[in-house]
Amino acid sequence: MAKKSKLAVRTAELEAAVVGLFTGTPAPVKKKKRKAKKAKVVKAAKKTVKKAKKAAKKAVKKAKKKAKKR
Numbered sequence: 698m699a700k701k702s703k704l705a706v707r708t709a710e711l712e713a714a715v716v717g718l719f720t721g722t723p724a725p726v727k728k729k730k731r732k733a734k735k736a737k738v739v740k741a742a743k744k745t746v747k748k749a750k751k752a753a754k755k756a757v758k759k760a761k762k763k764a765k766k767r
Contacts, residue, residue, distance in 0.1 A: 701709075710727065717723055
């Protein structure tokens with residue numbers, strides 16, 4: 698079965714809620730999914746990689762500048 702679009706899912710939920718209002722039966726409450734929190738280690742590792750890349754770019758730039766002067 699094909700996955701329903703978010704709009705189609707929301708429409709179905711609202712229809713169920715309206716029907717529930719008129720019939721007196723409450724619509725089923727859908728629980729929201731919680732986002733998993735990233736581990737501090739992952740964040741720290743990404744930060745370190747970012748710093749290393751920045752340092753490498755700086756070194757390349759410096760080397761190019763030095764080569765140009767010669």
